[in-house]
Amino acid sequence: xxAGRLRExxxxxxxxxxxxxxxxxASFSPSADTPGHHLPRPPRFASVAPDGSGVGPDEPxxxxxxxxxxxxxxxxxxxxxxxxxxxxxxxAEGRAVQCSTDGSPQPASAAMTLLEFFGCSLISFSPxxxxxxxxxxxxxxxxxxxxxxxxxxxxxxxxxxxxxxxxVPLRKQLVFSMVVSILxxxxxxxxxxxxxxxxxGAAAASxxxxxxxxxxxxxxxxxxxxxxxxxxxxxxxxxxxxGLGFGFxxxxxxxxxxxxxxxxxxxxxxxxxxxxxxxxxxxxxxMFVFLNICWTVVTFVCIEDRRLYxxxxxxxxxxxxxxxxxxxxxxxxxxxLVPIMVSLTCALIGLLLSLHLVEANLAGFFTSLVxxxxxxxxxxx
Amino acid sequence: AAxxxxxxxxQQQQQSGAEGEQPRVExxxxxxxxxxxxxxxxxxxxxxxxxxxxxxxxxxVSIISTVSYYSSTQQYLPYTPFHDQTDDxxxxxxxxxxxxxxxxxxxxxxxxxxxxxxxxxxYKVIQxxxxxxxxxxxxxxxxxxxxxxxxxxxxxxxxxxxAVCVWNFGLVGQVAIHWKGPLLLQQMYxxxxxxxxxxxxxxxLPEWTTWVLLVxxxxxxxxxxxCPKGPLRMLxxxxxxxxxxxxxxxxxxxxxxxxxxxxxxxPQQQQQHDGNVSSDLDESGSHQQQHQxxxxxxxxxxxxGGEAGVSGGHDGDGPxxxxxxxxxxxxxxxxxxxxxxxxxxGLGDFVFYSILVGxxxxxxxxxxTLSCYFAILIGLSLTxxxxxxxxxxxxxxxxxxxxxxxxxxxxxLIVSPFVDALTAQxxxx
Numbered sequence: 001x002x003a004g005r006l007r008e009x010x011x012x013x014x015x016x017x018x019x020x021x022x023x024x025x026a027s028f029s030p031s032a033d034t035p036g037h038h039l040p041r042p043p044r045f046a047s048v049a050p051d052g053s054g055v056g057p058d059e060p061x062x063x064x065x066x067x068x069x070x071x072x073x074x075x076x077x078x079x080x081x082x083x084x085x086x087x088x089x090x091x092a093e094g095r096a097v098q099c100s101t102d103g104s105p106q107p108a109s110a111a112m113t114l115l116e117f118f119g120c121s122l123i124s125f126s127p128x129x130x131x132x133x134x135x136x137x138x139x140x141x142x143x144x145x146x147x148x149x150x151x152x153x154x155x156x157x158x159x160x161x162x163x164x165x166x167x168v169p170l171r172k173q174l175v176f177s178m179v180v181s182i183l184x185x186x187x188x189x190x191x192x193x194x195x196x197x198x199x200x201g202a203a204a205a206s207x208x209x210x211x212x213x214x215x216x217x218x219x220x221x222x223x224x225x226x227x228x229x230x231x232x233x234x235x236x237x238x239x240x241x242x243g244l245g246f247g248f249x250x251x252x253x254x255x256x257x258x259x260x261x262x263x264x265x266x267x268x269x270x271x272x273x274x275x276x277x278x279x280x281x282x283x284x285x286x287m288f289v290f291l292n293i294c295w296t297v298v299t300f301v302c303i304e305d306r307r308l309y310x311x312x313x314x315x316x317x318x319x320x321x322x323x324x325x326x327x328x329x330x331x332x333x334x335x336x337l338v339p340i341m342v343s344l345t346c347a348l349i350g351l352l353l354s355l356h357l358v359e360a361n362l363a364g365f366f367t368s369l370v371x372x373x374x375x376x377x378x379x380x381x
Numbered sequence: 382a383a384x385x386x387x388x389x390x391x392q393q394q395q396q397s398g399a400e401g402e403q404p405r406v407e408x409x410x411x412x413x414x415x416x417x418x419x420x421x422x423x424x425x426x427x428x429x430x431x432x433x434x435x436x437x438x439x440x441x442v443s444i445i446s447t448v449s450y451y452s453s454t455q456q457y458l459p460y461t462p463f464h465d466q467t468d469d470x471x472x473x474x475x476x477x478x479x480x481x482x483x484x485x486x487x488x489x490x491x492x493x494x495x496x497x498x499x500x501x502x503x504y505k506v507i508q509x510x511x512x513x514x515x516x517x518x519x520x521x522x523x524x525x526x527x528x529x530x531x532x533x534x535x536x537x538x539x540x541x542x543x544a545v546c547v548w549n550f551g552l553v554g555q556v557a558i559h560w561k562g563p564l565l566l567q568q569m570y571x572x573x574x575x576x577x578x579x580x581x582x583x584x585x586l587p588e589w590t591t592w593v594l595l596v597x598x599x600x601x602x603x604x605x606x607x608c609p610k611g612p613l614r615m616l617x618x619x620x621x622x623x624x625x626x627x628x629x630x631x632x633x634x635x636x637x638x639x640x641x642x643x644x645x646x647x648p649q650q651q652q653q654h655d656g657n658v659s660s661d662l663d664e665s666g667s668h669q670q671q672h673q674x675x676x677x678x679x680x681x682x683x684x685x686g687g688e689a690g691v692s693g694g695h696d697g698d699g700p701x702x703x704x705x706x707x708x709x710x711x712x713x714x715x716x717x718x719x720x721x722x723x724x725x726x727g728l729g730d731f732v733f734y735s736i737l738v739g740x741x742x743x744x745x746x747x748x749x750t751l752s753c754y755f756a757i758l759i760g761l762s763l764t765x766x767x768x769x770x771x772x773x774x775x776x777x778x779x780x781x782x783x784x785x786x787x788x789x790x791x792x793x794l795i796v797s798p799f800v801d802a803l804t805a806q807x808x809x810x
Contacts, residue, residue, distance in 0.1 A: 140428035144762060147431075151759045154752055158791060160810070161799040174808055177799065181810040249755075254804050256747035277807070284809050321809075328807035336807070 070097040116278065117263035123282040124255050128248050128289050135240075141233065142241045149192060149245030156188035157181070157253065175326065182318050186299075189246070193300050196238055235304055236297070236358045243296030247289035255285045276333035280340070284325060287343035291321060294350025301357040313353060317346040423769050426724040427762050429635040433572055434761065435754075437731050440576045441583075441739040442750060450529040451580045452743050454587065460484050464587045477589035484590075485597045492605065492612045499616060511631075515558060515574075519551035522577050564636070571633050575728050579735035583743065591740050592789075595733060595782050602776040617774055632725045724765070730777045734761075737785045744793065748800055752792040756784035 028038035073096050077087045090096040094112065136142045160181035170176045258281055295314045302310040324339035355362055445452050457464045460483050463476035498507055524547050531538050554570045556562055586594065605613040734757050742750040760781030768775050803810065 140424040143428055143431070144424055147755065147758050147762070151755050154755060154788075157800070157810075158788075158796055161796040164799045165795045171802075174802060174806070178803070178808060178810050185810070249751075250810070252751055253748055253800055254809060256751060257801070258804060260745075260747050281804070281807055284807070288809055325807060325809045339809075 073098040113262055113264065117259055120262065120278050120282040121255070121259050123279075124251050124285040124289070125248075127286065128244060128251065131244055132248075136244065142237075145196070145238060145241050146245040146248075149242040150249040152188050152192050152195075153185070153246045153249040156184040157249075159188075160184045175323070178322055178326075179319070182315075182322055185246075186315055186318065189242075189296060189299050190303065192242060193239075193303055196235075196242070196300075200233075200235070200238070235300060239297045239300035240293060242300070243293035244289075246296055247292030250292055251285040251289045254288075255281065274331055274333045276336070280328065280333060280336040283340055284328075284336075284343065287321070287340065287347060290347040291317070291343060291350060294347060294354050297354035298350060298357060301354070305357070307357075310353065310357070313350070317350065321346055423765065426635070427765050430724055430726055430761060430765070431758060433568060433633060433635075434726075434731065434734055434758070437572045437576050437579075437735050438738045438754060438757075440572070441579050441735040442742045444530075444576070444580060445583065445739045445743050448529055448533045450533075451584045454584060456585065457587065458585045460487060461585075461587060461590055464590075473589050477587065477593045480587065480590040481593035481597050484594055485601060488598070488601065489612075496612055496616055496619075500619060512555075512559065515555060516551070518574055518577060519554040519570075520547060522581065523547060523550060526577060526580070564634075568633065568635075571728060572731070575633075575731035576735055578732045579739055582732070582736050583739045588740070591736060592786060595737060595786060598733065599776075599779040599782040602778040606774060606776040614774070631728050633728060633731065634725050726777060730781075733778055734781060734785070737782065737789070741785075741789050741793075746793060746797050748797050749789060749792045752788045752796070753785045756788040757781045760784040 029041050031037045031039040073091075074087055077090070077096065078084075082090070087096070091098055132146070136146055160177060163180050163184075164171060164177040167176070258278065262278060295318060298310050298314050302308060321339065321343045324342050327335045327338055352362075355365060461480040462483075463479055465472065465476065467473060495507075524543070527543070527547065553562075553566070554574075557567045557570050558574075583591070605611040608614065737757065738750060738753050741753040760783070761777070764775060764777050764780050767780075
């Protein structure tokens, strides 16, 4: 959101400041020698009376302690030309910080934005991170496939952006580009299935490095022509890893700029968005990570098993969840509940569907998620 | 690496054959099984390189985004004399091309000097260069880095404590890199050095010069390594003729496989370092250096990790990294398992990857940074796959840098506006 402004900020910083700021006439005095030009006023010594009174431009130099951060905010803002009401609003919004004399900031703005940053990033990415740590990180081949799938999602985004860029008259109508993007994503998903299938014969499991953490069904032991057992990664675990890669990239591209913006001073929402903006975005990113995993598993397995009618679920739910996020553009945060709940429902349906397709033991799966035995097994590895 | 891996396979098979576990692989000519084994080891080696490359890039990106010293360019090197601040595309184009050509010319000159020195067996000169430049990086550049870091964090530090800390830091780095030390420590220092060099380059090179330079350096890398008369290839062949290890320093190694056995002849560590290292700190004289991944000498006992990539020149007082105990004659210990087959990647590759990602992130857009990061990783894995198939020294720069540059421009020009438009209204695709 603020990426454009960030870029402008950096560009402006590189180019350097231009003319004296128009809002702070008090910092510049007309130069006597060259009429019409201004010279900066000589700097004030940053010293203040121990009672903490605000600075004035004409106070005499008093040797004292160095100023604390945020000590002279109100005085400086007043000098720059802000009115009392504006100063109060800036302080309330957290864009300016005024410390009391003992140095404790009020309000704690920097800590708040960091908290928001960590909170939102954990909402969006902690499930994906945990899934990565427990199921992917110890298998080098899976990590490579994860990277490949993330790259493929990037390719699909690239193609859809090219279409968006090329069709100039429809640039404002994001619906068109969104549908095109969804089509490209699904096409790339299917293409990735064929790509993986071609390499699967040569893809070896990391049998030397240790066993799989979650289930031994990950590996299938085939006997090659010579009778030597060869272990390859099962298609189901491959599809899960691909889905994780797709989902991670999808979530990352929608969230990183937002997260970078909110970790700076101030917070999003000052441009007119509602307070729940960040929360809605983070939760939706989380939903889409899960959804991508389900979609990928369903796609891969139903193509493999030739039950192509399940693709209707994938495409239908993708279109549904994505187009429902169009409701987010309104100012009310409550309307955003619709895409969130629908995405959640689709994710649950997708989970059950994918478990059914891979013929997993549903009861066993859910108990294994919460049973201490599973945790112990994982921790021991 | 592939040569090493196939040897490892044979070794493994022999070992297990001796234990009567599995049939020998040599009987099977099945190409798929061969590819199986290659990928089995190959994926591990790829990951072993992903991690340090990612750490280096992450370090550079985090420093660029927090420390303003490295993201602002006020001074320029004497090698980039054309750096007008202008918006005219034609002027920017010819200025950056000229700058990059000057730097590339320096790289070529240094390579030739290096080859001449090596052919004339002036090992002491090369070694001296190496020590001096690593002293410069580990002490002076690190001092500047820590100073700038402290000022960003708004911490107070006195000079005496700083002197003691930097002295210890630099000295331990020298020992770890040039002599013996724990592998992890050596790897950390190499990553730190590469990141520092990348930061210096991002600071001192004008923006468009950086991109043109990246492209030119990767072309040079390709030419120098693959052409029959290419300088780097001649270097590798000369080293192999003399049965010496080629520049074991300046390489990031994933394994400390090389126990220096006390054999009679121990050739000195050849390290190449070109560059008139300027001691003038303000100028930050950075010069070209080249370093390459070593071609390990195959001993009678078995193979070692082969060359993973040969990097082209990179600017700066080079990170010279003597592989711990890397010497000419290597005897592969029979007790080693597949862990001993490390992969090597030249430090210049680290530097240029980090320059690319750091420059991408200095624009402030994290989508661009992400896509460049993944493009480089994919390029690296493709390079390693090609290495496994081609079984000879390969340049590690071209594929990754090409992908990275293409994706940088495509993402920043086309993808980012699209994604920004979507996220501004919270539309998810």
